[in-house]
Amino acid sequence: MESQPENTSQPSVRESNTVTESNTEIEMSKDIPDRVEIEETSEDNSKRKRTSEAWNHFKRVKVEGIQVAECNYCKTRLKAPAGYGTTHLRKHYEKVCKQRPRKTDIRQSFLKANQKVSGEQELGTHIFNQEEARRELASMVILHDYPLSVVDHIGFRRYSCLQPCFNMISRNTLKGDILKIYKDERTKYYNLLGKIKCRIAITTDMWTSSNNKGFMAVTGHFIDDNWTLQNCILRFLYVPATYSRSAS
Secondary structure, eight states, X not given: OOOOOOOOSOOOOOOSEEEEETTEEEEEXXXXXSOEEXXXXXXXXXXXXXXXXXXXXXXXXXXXXXXXXXXXXXXXXXXXXXXXXXXXXXXXXXXIOSSSOOOOOSSOEEXXXXXXXXXXXXXXXXXXXXXXXXXXXXXXXXXXXXXXXXXXXXXXXXXXXXXXXXXXXXXHHHHHHHHHHXXXXXXXXXXXXXXXXXOOEEEEEEEEOTTSOEEEEEEEEEEOTTSOEEEEEEEEEEESSOOOGGGO
């Protein structure tokens, strides 16, 4: 009786996709034999070896003696021997896996009640926009002459719970938002003034701020092409003296 030769070759992994990094070919497959052993590692070894964030989306398993990493979402298995690196795992999660959880857009949708003219209410959706909320906050500070430190006040920060998705900003960020509004408005009116063909009437007015500092506002008045009276502040100058109507 002739004995059958033993198959001493290592179990192979069928190739389905290939990820290449630094000329190293990584085999990926879903058609790996069913005999899978989950690797048993001590808590200390796990903490020492799995420092990469890629292991938040993969788990180590052994398939007929071959150590592989199995995706938690699409169950694809990639070779992952010790010391192999995790770049190919990260690329699979970010670019290949179609079942991975998607990041939530910061502009989240909420239900809101819309008031009808008839007095009835209907439900609609509202999309939160962080940039728009920051612009409205800066506009409020400009309109009411609030100090920049208002965003640091404890009461104001508590009141921000009205919109939990709003990421509270610092006074320096608020200052930058205010200056951006100023530059946008200045550019808009400069473009408008460059198109008009009529004359411009100029008036000056003295203002006193809440901290008793004097300012002079230079305002331009003109009629646009639609025969609408327009008013815009051309300059706003600091005057080192307070102004009061009784002294004029």
